[in-house]
Amino acid sequence: MKRRAFINNTSKAAALMIAAPSFVIGNADMKKDKIRMGIIGVGARGLGTLSLCLHRDDLELVAICDIDPITLGKAEAMIAKAGRPKAKVYTGSDTAYKEMLTKKQLDAVLICTPWEWHTPMSLDAMNAGIAVGCEVAGAMSLDECWQLVRTHERSGTPFMVMENVCYRRDVMAILNMVRQGLLGEMIHLEGGYQHDLREVKFNDGVQYYGGGVEFGEKGYSEARWRTNHSVHRNGDLYPTHGIGPVGNYININRGNRFEYLTSMATKSRGLHDYIINHPKGGKDHPNANVRFNLGDIVTTNIMTSNGETITLTHDTNLPRPYSIGFRVQGTKGLWMDINKSIYIEGKSPSHRWESADTYLKEYDHPLWKRYESLASGAGHGGMDWFVLHAFVEALKRNEPMPLDVYDHASWSAITCLSEQSIDHGGAPQSFPDFTDGKWITRKPIFALNDEY
Amino acid sequence: MKRRAFINNTSKAAALMIAAPSFVIGNADMKKDKIRMGIIGVGARGLGTLSLCLHRDDLELVAICDIDPITLGKAEAMIAKAGRPKAKVYTGSDTAYKEMLTKKQLDAVLICTPWEWHTPMSLDAMNAGIAVGCEVAGAMSLDECWQLVRTHERSGTPFMVMENVCYRRDVMAILNMVRQGLLGEMIHLEGGYQHDLREVKFNDGVQYYGGGVEFGEKGYSEARWRTNHSVHRNGDLYPTHGIGPVGNYININRGNRFEYLTSMATKSRGLHDYIINHPKGGKDHPNANVRFNLGDIVTTNIMTSNGETITLTHDTNLPRPYSIGFRVQGTKGLWMDINKSIYIEGKSPSHRWESADTYLKEYDHPLWKRYESLASGAGHGGMDWFVLHAFVEALKRNEPMPLDVYDHASWSAITCLSEQSIDHGGAPQSFPDFTDGKWITRKPIFALNDEY
Numbered sequence: 001m002k003r004r005a006f007i008n009n010t011s012k013a014a015a016l017m018i019a020a021p022s023f024v025i026g027n028a029d030m031k032k033d034k035i036r037m038g039i040i041g042v043g044a045r046g047l048g049t050l051s052l053c054l055h056r057d058d059l060e061l062v063a064i065c066d067i068d069p070i071t072l073g074k075a076e077a078m079i080a081k082a083g084r085p086k087a088k089v090y091t092g093s094d095t096a097y098k099e100m101l102t103k104k105q106l107d108a109v110l111i112c113t114p115w116e117w118h119t120p121m122s123l124d125a126m127n128a129g130i131a132v133g134c135e136v137a138g139a140m141s142l143d144e145c146w147q148l149v150r151t152h153e154r155s156g157t158p159f160m161v162m163e164n165v166c167y168r169r170d171v172m173a174i175l176n177m178v179r180q181g182l183l184g185e186m187i188h189l190e191g192g193y194q195h196d197l198r199e200v201k202f203n204d205g206v207q208y209y210g211g212g213v214e215f216g217e218k219g220y221s222e223a224r225w226r227t228n229h230s231v232h233r234n235g236d237l238y239p240t241h242g243i244g245p246v247g248n249y250i251n252i253n254r255g256n257r258f259e260y261l262t263s264m265a266t267k268s269r270g271l272h273d274y275i276i277n278h279p280k281g282g283k284d285h286p287n288a289n290v291r292f293n294l295g296d297i298v299t300t301n302i303m304t305s306n307g308e309t310i311t312l313t314h315d316t317n318l319p320r321p322y323s324i325g326f327r328v329q330g331t332k333g334l335w336m337d338i339n340k341s342i343y344i345e346g347k348s349p350s351h352r353w354e355s356a357d358t359y360l361k362e363y364d365h366p367l368w369k370r371y372e373s374l375a376s377g378a379g380h381g382g383m384d385w386f387v388l389h390a391f392v393e394a395l396k397r398n399e400p401m402p403l404d405v406y407d408h409a410s411w412s413a414i415t416c417l418s419e420q421s422i423d424h425g426g427a428p429q430s431f432p433d434f435t436d437g438k439w440i441t442r443k444p445i446f447a448l449n450d451e452y
Numbered sequence: 453m454k455r456r457a458f459i460n461n462t463s464k465a466a467a468l469m470i471a472a473p474s475f476v477i478g479n480a481d482m483k484k485d486k487i488r489m490g491i492i493g494v495g496a497r498g499l500g501t502l503s504l505c506l507h508r509d510d511l512e513l514v515a516i517c518d519i520d521p522i523t524l525g526k527a528e529a530m531i532a533k534a535g536r537p538k539a540k541v542y543t544g545s546d547t548a549y550k551e552m553l554t555k556k557q558l559d560a561v562l563i564c565t566p567w568e569w570h571t572p573m574s575l576d577a578m579n580a581g582i583a584v585g586c587e588v589a590g591a592m593s594l595d596e597c598w599q600l601v602r603t604h605e606r607s608g609t610p611f612m613v614m615e616n617v618c619y620r621r622d623v624m625a626i627l628n629m630v631r632q633g634l635l636g637e638m639i640h641l642e643g644g645y646q647h648d649l650r651e652v653k654f655n656d657g658v659q660y661y662g663g664g665v666e667f668g669e670k671g672y673s674e675a676r677w678r679t680n681h682s683v684h685r686n687g688d689l690y691p692t693h694g695i696g697p698v699g700n701y702i703n704i705n706r707g708n709r710f711e712y713l714t715s716m717a718t719k720s721r722g723l724h725d726y727i728i729n730h731p732k733g734g735k736d737h738p739n740a741n742v743r744f745n746l747g748d749i750v751t752t753n754i755m756t757s758n759g760e761t762i763t764l765t766h767d768t769n770l771p772r773p774y775s776i777g778f779r780v781q782g783t784k785g786l787w788m789d790i791n792k793s794i795y796i797e798g799k800s801p802s803h804r805w806e807s808a809d810t811y812l813k814e815y816d817h818p819l820w821k822r823y824e825s826l827a828s829g830a831g832h833g834g835m836d837w838f839v840l841h842a843f844v845e846a847l848k849r850n851e852p853m854p855l856d857v858y859d860h861a862s863w864s865a866i867t868c869l870s871e872q873s874i875d876h877g878g879a880p881q882s883f884p885d886f887t888d889g890k891w892i893t894r895k896p897i898f899a900l901n902d903e904y
Contacts, residue, residue, distance in 0.1 A: 185721060188718050260877065265761070269637060297781070301751050301878070307719030309747075309749060319797035320781070338790055339791040427879060428878040
């Protein structure tokens with residue numbers, strides 16, 4: 001397995017930007033026991049990430065950055081409570097993070113900011129030779145996707161997209177089964193983000209979730225920025241929780257790639273209805289006049305070069321229970337999470353669903369078997385623990401990131417291309433090949449053993 | 453409600469073809485107590501239909517037609533066993549049915565033949581003034597769809613598409629709920645035909661299902677003709693079980709219509725694998741060389757003029773449990789059949805699925821309440837009873853068909869347009885408006901009460 005070097009902050013970042021390609025192949029000297037970590041964005045998501053960091057002995061939490069003094073206070077209190085040394089705090093402007101990146105104090109940075117900041121911050125960090133763990137979503141254009149790829153290639157700086165659902169226990173057990181051939185050759189897959197976010201997109205400007213119909217300047221936390229994407233954009237804004245796991249099942253960018261997609265969006269009703277029916281909203285509330293461009297449900301079909309199809313659903317404006325809606329179907333059977341069932345020819349009773357439980361236990365992934373006790377209690381059912389663990393372990397060992405810049409670029413491209421397809425009445429849109437053809441020979445590396 | 457006249461066989465069919473438009477509005481004199489019925493095609497499906505006919509006192513089974521002497525013998529034995537008078541038998545050639553239609557002996561005919569015969573037989577029957585109950589699927593081109601529409605309009609002869617799943621008990625209960633507004637305004641719907649047909653597409657040339665890998669000339673029953681569609685075509689070959697019910701939920705052709713679709717097909721593996729892995733098949737069996745054009749899974753997205761989207765799945769080549777895969781989602785909640793669950797805002801516990809059972813019972817459709825005892829035990833869980841009942845009752849009362857030629861044409865167009873879209877790399881294909889704009893003012897008529 002080829003390895004990209006972990007470029008630590010003592011290197012001359014500027015020189016690396018030119019010289020990187022000559023020394024990015026495994027260098028044992030670059031292995032580390034401790035990672036000096038920074039976090040940009042310690043809001044709702046960043047505080048959770050901070051908490052996980054504070055539980056790891058191999059991380060020194062060196063610096064944090066945010067523009068909100070309240071949440072910075074919460075972060076500092078958490079650090080103190082954990083008995084850790086104070087972190088340096090960067091704040092005061094949207095670009096305060098840049099100063100944090102130039103201080104030669106960090107090995108790595110976790111980016112937990114609003115989507116629109118993911119790319120500029122990732123670019124700045126990679127250019128400074130600071131490894132990036134970037135929260136999901138965020139490339140706003142295909143050019144941003146390319147910039148991330150080219151900057152990573154030029155700098156040699158590690159980049160990982162922190163897609164936690166790739167580490168969900170059932171998702172990993174199915175990965176185990178897929179790799180052992182129990183479902184046969186992969187044929188069709190489904191996933192999505194089906195999550196009633198109305199109380200995330202609107203609040204009262206004080207609490208994180210719900211309690212009002214405010215957003216933007218008058219909203220707090222995610223409502224402050226995320227809702228604006230629903231006002232202005234129409235596409236699959238959040239594809240990674242579905243496509244990440246699915247991509248691993250069919251080796252996207254590693255023997256396979258996305259070829260083209262088509263998308264369709266329904267009318268937009270859910271967010272407007274929420275505003276006018278809310279006790280603090282109503283037809284006379286100023287937000288009742290907002291026109292939301294985002295269709296309530298966006299359905300995207302993706303064709304791969306190996307002939308599998310993928311259907312993704314983005315459904316965040318309507319009342320519904322949470323569901324990723326996984327379907328993993330091959331020539332020998334299929335698994336679906338919505339009915340917690342599986343069917344495998346020759347094993348399951350003919351033409352009848354079986355509960356997936358037995359299989360999920362039998363094929364529990366080695367990573368989960370090994371780290372179950374550490375992960376349990378961590379964010380989102382343990383998934384968050386695993387994704388941070390992977391980032392940190394790959395860094396320490398100077399090994400390639402299991403979910404890398406090519407994954408991030410091709411997943412993010414779904415958002416851009418789905419917007420384009422909807423704009424063009426469902427017309428198919430081709431994916432760029434962000435790997436420049438390397439997908440043909442690259443091999444799968446995600447979760448091959450029980451290390452990370 | 454406007455009514456189209458039932459044109460009985462004593463009328464001068466030729467004259468009607470010209471004069472029909474002037475007297476197709478409700479004519480009480482044309483009401484009937486008994487229908488003289490014929491069946492074209494008494495194979496696997498036709499025998500089931502025959503059995504239902506023989507249970508109805510308002511039907512005289514006058515004539516049957518088939519090219520297979522064995523199945524004709526079964527049909528005659530069933531008629532005799534039911535204590536009914538012998539039916540006239542037409543056989544000997546593919547076009548023997550034409551003679552049956554010219555004898556002025558029939559009020560109506562049920563067409564239960566291979567798909568490719570549905571349109572020519574329907575056209576001949578309508579031109580002869582014989583009302584048509586046509587099995588689902590079958591228009592092979594958009595022009596065939598138009599021919600059906602124009603022939604119906606010119607002749608005034610009633611036409612119904614016998615889509616039985618429209619009458620499934622849960623489907624009708626949900627229709628009831630949709631009409632009462634429990635799910636809010638419709639937003640997104642899903643359905644499909646997900647049925648492992650490998651033992652339908654292949655048999656040993658003797659039995660109906662399985663036991664070998666033969667099809668075409670060497671196959672029996674459906675394997676004799678249906679499999680050839682999988683060899684040559686690539687599209688959603690069988691959309692009606694999904695789209696029929698969904699169309700009723702959103703009033704297709706009655707205030708709404710299909711605007712365009714996109715389709716994607718996976719690689720084709722299932723049928724070839726079945727042949728080479730079957731004990732009577734293997735790599736040296738001649739059918740191992742057959743190239744099946746039909747992708748194992750075909751996914752189609754449809755946009756409607758009212759802004760709902762519909763996702764249809766055609767999945768008939770792979771091992772799996774049967775499922776239509778209904779999803780009916782509105783601004784207030786959604787129902788899915790795969791997990792037998794429902795969610796309704798304000799009724800269901802917040803963010804949690806509820807079992808749909810209670811709702812399906814509470815909103816049981818008046819038709820099912822009234823006819824449960826008659827329907828139970830009939831084909832496909834009672835659905836077949838209801839669809840025949842509707843055809844016969846609408847005929848007797850000289851009222852419009854609840855699932856009419858416009859439904860049949862627009863549903864069948866899905867097959868043709870999905871083939872075109874796949875041919876064009878997923879490019880969107882526009883639906884013709886088979887109603888010539890009448891969809892704007894036409895009102896829903898399907899199952900409005902407990903009559904039929």
